[in-house]
Amino acid sequence: MFRYALQLKKTLLSALLFLAIAVGCDVAAPFVAKTLIDRHILGVDGYWVKTDERKGAAFFEGDYYRKVRDPEGKGMEEGAATLLQIGKSFYFVPDLIPPEAKKQVKDGRLVVQAEGTEKTYPAEKLTAKEMMGFYRPEFPAIALFILGYFALFALSGLFHFGEYYFLQKTANRIIQRMRNEAFEKIQTLPISYFDSSPAGKIVARITNDTEAIRTLYVTVLSNFVNGFITLSGIYAAMFFLDKKLAAMFLAVIPVVFLWMILYRKFASRYNRAIRSKNSEINAMLNESIQGMAIIQAFNREKRQEEEFEKLNDAHFRYRNNCCRSIPCLPTT
Template identity: 45%
Template sequence: MSTEKRLARYALTSKGTILFALIMLSIAVSAELTGPFIAKTIIDRHISGIEQPWYESETNEHSVQFDGNAYTREAYLPEHAWRGDEVQILQIGTGFYFTREPLPTEGERTFENGVLSIQQEDVTYTSAADTLTAQEVLSFYEPEIGFIVRWLLLYLSLVTIAACFHYGKNFYLQKAAHKIVQRMRVDVFNHLSKVPVRYFDHQPAGKIVARITNDTEAVRELYMTVLATFFSSFVYIIGIYFALFLLDVRLAVMTLAVLPLLFIWFKLYRKFAARLNRTIRAKNADINASLNENVQGMSMIQAFNQEEQQMNSFDQLNNEHYRAQANLLNVNSLTGHNLTFVLKNIVFVALIWWISGGTAGLVTLGVLYAFVDYVNRLFEPVNQVMNQLANLEQARAAGSRVFELLDEDGADVDDTSTPRPTGEVVFHTVSFSYVEGEPVLQNISFQAKPGETIALVGHTGSGKSSIMNLLFRFYDPTNGRITIDGVNTKNYSPQALRAHMGIVLQEPHLFSGTIASNIAYGKPDASKQEIEEAIRLVGGSHLFKNGLDEIVTEKGSTLSSGQRQLISFARALLANPAILVLDEATSSVDTETERIIQTGLQTLKQNRTTFMIAHRLSTIQDASHIIVLDKGIILEQGTHNDLLRKNGHYAHLYKLQQGQVS
């Protein structure tokens, strides 16, 4: 499904709000577009209308007293009212002239020595005329003032209505946009929990964050600004063309030539801008990833004096982003005001030629004013559309990146639960590869009985962590199978399996909150007494002077490594897992804290199957079973004493750590 269709599907989730906003927009646009028609009516009927026929009449509310007689415009005389002689008022420049012998209104007008002349090609029409004073002119306009005021009040009311509906449109479109993007961000975040761990192995955190924040924000602009602009412009253009055709069909047809030019320009813009916008979004994600990496590693950067090197690296990314932005700016400049300005002037030149050549026929001043007004208004929405093309393409590029993340294969979170297993774990000739053709585990077989402690030993890259990844079902074996209580782990949902498993890492991950909330992370409904008991059992009660409500910042940076590790132990204990994994859990703490932790470990390992990954062999001497790994295969396995008697690889490592060999 295309990006446009998927964005439309998200829009349909708030279709009621959007539809209501667009209806309000249509009403507002319709109200605004009455302006030129009202102006045309005022000009032709009430301002230029003074040159329409007047008749001597009986005195009435629309009559004017002049030279001892009452005169009324034909438009205001009832059908069967008495009419006397027809008279006429004509304007030349700023002067107005009264004649009792009506003349044609078309032609060149002159007034000299009391005679008014109208020149039409080879024919001249003349009549005696009186020059009207300013007061007399005002008296002839007096019947029109009430009508003009009413039209202006109507226009003011329509403008007020349009403003109210524009406010409503903005409010509801923004509300819909926020709701859509909120739903999109929730969908993306929820999908992240379904995506296999392998995805995060190859994606920097900064890039993922950029998709959830920056890219969805660009999509929000689509629904809030671009959609409103395109729809309002569409309504404006349709309304304006409707009005133009009402005014003069031939002049309206002439302006239709603008539309195919705009369509061609639109297609050309999208061809060039789409590629540039995708590049910009990608570079922006790279910048986010670089910032995330630098902020997290700032202490290491400063420790090794790498500030300048990191600055150069960031500067290169920033320059690449700038160049892409500059290229897009060039494209946008060509499609913005310059294009619409040129097209508008072409239309005006054609209009002047059309009217001056007489091709358009008789055009009243009101029609001409309204037509020019509508043509000016026609290019306002066109210009707005052109200015929003950049945002449209940015939203499309951002949307495609969001949907790429949503299209990553994932498994739905399964809420089904399984009974707590006894903890018997068996690996049956398990092989595994992260990359096809590059095995990291080969024919691994061992058994862990309930309550036993299994230690995994080996150099970096020997496969210890890979075994744990398979046990937690972050990955599944390439060959062989893993069973828990005799059931293949593939028959469990990952969530049901992990509900009975716990892990303590070498560098425990703490979340922003309190010490108590971090301990209760695996059991959110735990009581305060349960949390306090958990930290007491692992021996950490006295290490937190401010109590369990102490605030924990991101990653627990204000706590010592020993405190963080004790919180991690208490968290695992409170969750009460049947299977526990300890990944170098004591390697980063001092001797005194390790002694406390070792005491806590005895409590933690009771009544559960425990897997320990260790480099310091002194910490695993009490293990029920030790498995020695090398390059993904099992070299040796047995108890500590058994392996020492074999005098093999394990015995060599142990003696080396004890300083018994050089």
């Protein structure tokens, strides 16, 4: 099987590259949304300083203010102010308010409790129109991030289509070559092989078993790479946001691998039995159809029906046992 994949490595690598880009877009989209919300929508809260530049500044009570992204930077001493949200209302405070302090508004003044002390500051409640003035400098960035967010989804869909196309193309070419070689091999086998092997089993090996290769490349390989890249992106994001929480969740990985090993141990034997019974069913159908005249001539219909039901019931039981072996995971 890997020999066939190496013969089509360019197409296969192209599919995996497209898949990696598509999953990367899927993983990047939440980061774009997070930056949009935290920095440009909710980020209007915080420190503002007076500025002489009108571009990218908010106009309030005759002065222009720009948002301070770095509170520790220069220019925070003179003309600094704080925009706060308390409850459902926004307040403009012409002073620097510690973000971690406990805040409440009493009689039009802001009461701040921090480090065991209590201070009061003048606070002006903003109207909706005044708040729009502070949001207005963020509009270009918000529009750009929204455009980028939908562009990532569009790119993801485009590259997922390319990945699916190249994987299908690879799988179809591999199946074509495998069936050609299998048919050539069949023609060289001795007569004794066909005397001991039902025709239906041989047909099943050439058709059904090779068709399973398509599932391997189109579904299994795609899901494996998709899951690996997505999981890597999730853990990278978790380490970026909270290293301790991410380290705790690393303990889940060995549990997942153990779960996979257990599933493979219990399900593989059932899968082999399912394929064997499927071949026997195909063999019986082939022989019954070819010998239908003889079956009817000797009144063997009832006996053939019982034998077929026996095979079909066994196939059904193995399918159910495979599903029950580990219910949380799908069968193959």
